[in-house]
Amino acid sequence: MDVKERIITEATRMFSEMGIKSVRMDDIAVACGISKRTLYEHFADREDLIRKSIYYHIGKHEQRMEEQLKEAANVIEEFWIMFGHGSEFRASTKLVVLDLIKFYPQIFDEVMRNHHETIVRNNEQRLRKGIEQGLFLRCIDTELMARSLTRYLYGLHQDFSDIVISAHVNDNKPEPRPLQFAIMFFLRGITTDEGRRYIDGNILKETE
Numbered sequence: 205m206d207v208k209e210r211i212i213t214e215a216t217r218m219f220s221e222m223g224i225k226s227v228r229m230d231d232i233a234v235a236c237g238i239s240k241r242t243l244y245e246h247f248a249d250r251e252d253l254i255r256k257s258i259y260y261h262i263g264k265h266e267q268r269m270e271e272q273l274k275e276a277a278n279v280i281e282e283f284w285i286m287f288g289h290g291s292e293f294r295a296s297t298k299l300v301v302l303d304l305i306k307f308y309p310q311i312f313d314e315v316m317r318n319h320h321e322t323i324v325r326n327n328e329q330r331l332r333k334g335i336e337q338g339l340f341l342r343c344i345d346t347e348l349m350a351r352s353l354t355r356y357l358y359g360l361h362q363d364f365s366d367i368v369i370s371a372h373v374n375d376n377k378p379e380p381r382p383l384q385f386a387i388m389f390f391l392r393g394i395t396t397d398e399g400r401r402y403i404d405g406n407i408l409k410e411t412e
Contacts, residue, residue: 207236211243211246211253214236261297262315291383323354324351334395341395
């Protein structure tokens, strides 16, 4: 791991644990065992480091998600895994997001805009894949449905903010996952008979 990556990794950890506002550039330099001058040789300013740290965190999260997606039996399970990771991601970035909104709104807008479009593209790709797997209706407009699903998802995160942000994804307790189940109910409306049987028999049965 080179110096720049080590700085980003340590800054990401500190931002997640303490929030962006509470972490000074001096603190990051000390934690990395480097001088502040070395820090600024790799990053133009504090905002540059914050931006790169956030994208690094998103990239690591997506990498872990992709590993789990390889085990999915079909695209419905992929959606289940993806939105489960969405809850995990928000839980791990609660302090970061709050500080971005308050102190770095331009970075927040940039990140959210890019993240939103990425989710839309991924949703459309999976809807098309689900059609080919015989799980979703062929008559749906995949782009429109992908944007509707993403808009619905963002709305749920507003409504379920306290539940989603505080979700303890590593707990072994059989607690309900409201966001994931809500998404399954959304998807159920555009599935074929085969798709509905899969959702009812393999996922929604957990609600009974």
